[in-house]
Amino acid sequence: MQPLSSSAKDPDTVDGEPRVAFVQPSSYERLRYRLMSALREPTTIIGLLTALLFAYLIVVPVASMLTDAVHVQFGDERRVGKPFGELTVYYLSRAFVSPISSTLFWTPLLNTLSVSFGAILLSFLVGSPLAWLLSRTDMFGRKWFATALIVPYMLPAWTFALAWTTLFKNRTVGGQPGWIEALGFTPPDWLAYGQVPITIVLALHYTPFIILLFGTALRRFDSQLEDSARILGARQHQVAWQIILPLMRPALLSAMVLIFAKCLGEFGVPYVLGLPVKFEVLSTSLFRSISSRQSGVAAVLAGAIMLIGVITLLVDAKLVKEARRFVTVGSKGTMNRLTRLGRMRIVAALFAGTVFALSVGLPLLTLFLSTIMEAPGRFTLDNFTLDYWIGRDLNNVALKTGILLSPDLWNAAWNTMWIVGLASITSGILGLLVGYVAVRTPFRPLATFLRQVTFLPYLVPGIAFATAYLSLFAVQRGPIPALYGTTAILMLALIADQMPYASRAGVSAMMQLGKDPEEAAQIAGAGWLRRMLMIVIPIQKGSLVTGILLPFISGIKGLSLFVVLAVPSTDVLTTFSLRLVDYHYTQAANAVVLIVAGIAYAGTLLGQKLTRTNIAEGLGG
């Protein structure tokens, strides 16, 4: 036996002989080799094509909108004093420093901030005790409440706004009186419209958000940390204040920041409740600029909303990172020990029940009753009617049949189904493709670009994104005809708007699957197409369904994107009901909203059944 084996570690010699230097490949050879092995499979090609598509669907519209903000728009030549297309700061100064900047931007900004902070505070006050009760105590009906209290989030936010007006409307606007007024008390303006109701409605809508995010964090909390404090002699309240709360802070802050980002883009609620008293927030101010065809100012406002959105989410990203630093302690300690409430169980359940009644029961009941009552607020038997649903020859100017018999409803419903449906299927498939490419391409920059570009719409509130689409597709550009007024623009905008969720779902599904099953097929001798058809797609069937269903639900109740881009012939259910609100067909509007809420709720339940997960957590979050 040789004392030294055939090759000792020595780069310069092999068996004591000088090593024959292997010629290093030149950079040309390296590049050729890399290209050859990368292009051998369609992954990279698909990646490049999708990257191009998203550059056009997402980057170009946003860029086009931002350039609109600093260029003279068509029709503004005289006012600006420069020819069409010249660089200008006119729109910026008009929005930020001119005498009317206060109406255009500053007051709406202030209102947006005060409404959002109010809503955040309120939902925190209601949501965090509920989160604790649901996740760490033995409250009565815990399981049931865990689902029931999330329902408000499954419904469109302006469901509550419409319910509110149905109850509190006063003579400031026309149409039928509100119930309270019909009962003989006239609600003052501050209670009927503007800041107070908007804040309350938004708070009701976003409380589930706190319950979900805070509840999850509480459930994951390592109870060993708590036990260690107890063993050292800390009382329950000391544990709560000195251990749990500080550790929960990032999760709580993150939930609040996300609520703010959502409030920022919220359009329906302030539109319904704010307009009668000229209470404007950023989104409604933007909408007004669009409808009065001030596209330059609209671009500036949309840009500002976008900027605030970006900053907010950067803050959130930082908080999430911090939260991750905290909640690393894992599996074993996360046994969920429940606090025994004793006699307080009933009180707790009463509290949760009240919240449920106020946030789900009351609004939905109000809306439903309002659609079967002739005169509002009069609870006598002869006042009840099904005319607004299925009646004929009603004494109206336009809507002469019950809503279910109106062709407009079915038209809008059909539009909703096929526009949102097709867009969701497309974005679901694109999302899976993006996930596949991002995980599998050997070109890291391509993967990074795809992830980032598909995430971009998340930073842009829907209404600003719609403005961007309007800016790009309102006129013919190159071979692309003017798309405004067509269903194509709705579809494209919807696809782009849904990509953050779709691509995240795709990426995480592909990450979870990992490379191994596909590589095993490759080793067994399967080429690319065969691997896709026999291995990847069959395994990912479930997540593809979720990836389509989730955007579909949020698309159905979505309003802000459609309100800018839809015209009467391309009405979807949400814009149709908003038009009915404008015409003061209260019963019909409420009925349509109920239909939307019903579809969204049913879709969520279906998704939950299909995926056996709590899908509400994934909704729009």
Next chain:
Amino acid sequence: MPTITLHDAQKTYGAGAANAVSNLDLEIGDGEFMCLLGPSGCGKTTTLRMIAGLENLSGGEIRIGERVVDSVRQGIFIPPERREMGLVFQSYALWPHLTIERNTDFGLRLRKVPKKEREARVEQVMRALDIEKYRTRYPSQLSGGQQQRVALARMLAVNPGILLLDEPLSNLDARLRLEMRAELKRIHREYRTTIVFVTHDQWEAMTLATRIAVMNEGTLQQIGTPNEIYDYPANRFVAEFVGSPPINILRLDDANRTGFANAAGRFLDQWQAGSEGAGSLGIRPEALRLSLTAERVPEDCFNCPVEVTGILPTGGSWILELAGEGDPLFMTMHEAPEMELGTKAHLWAKPQAIHVFDANGRRSAAFDRSVRQRAFVQ
């Protein structure tokens, strides 16, 4: 069956990153059971994946027999699906949506093997690995050990000339692991397959391999039979990585030269030819001996007074902690040590059992030579 030749194979992940594998020359002969052994992150799995074609090279080439399957300079890359190998993944990577039978006959179907032949082949492999009763089940319904067998059966079904195994036993419990080791040895004998096996478990490598390639930080440290690796480690890394409890290392560059370092120095001084440039000295725990008096220590041996400071029974053998000056040494005994804590004794070891490494950690060939010469003269 072909040999696998890696010539100057390199892999870097991105510019500026350290090489995952650098300048690797490796020849794996026909019918060998080659273990790639090393700590995690040493590049052994990357090497395996390069052989399979799942990882591109950054430089160099790979041949199977005379056929170049991968070469940066020649611009050749044969994709994994056309390399005709088998690979068992650490995670097993069974397809969750296919039954055990469909998992097993996947490769045969791709190769358009006639139905009759296919069924016979699947039957045979399934019986050999004792999984025919799970035929209609899905992977999630099987235990880890059963999944492992399916993963193996899936690859054996197509009878590949080369079988690659990426830590396939690491997720099994101790007993199953032992069984599967025996199974693998049987498969290697029966099918005469060339096997390349990646593991970080030296025990596994020792028991299975015909040859072991020890890797660290992307470079090959030593290739040899298990005994060569254990008895003549080419450098300190190999010496310290292989063996449990680990080898005792006595550093000579200790400034004070007290205690063990001093004893090591005195020992080396007897071997003028071998002691130049020596940096450290390694003695395996089982090569150490204890004598109660200095007179009973044989001549020419390394020796040093110590005190027994710890006795650790491991069931069937004992590990003794011995303190002198410097870090304590460990020795293993296979008979119950009949002494108490605090016993003072003389520690010794034969020159043949001593490994000398130079300042760079390389094994000193000069020392080995002079030990052999003296043994010859005597």
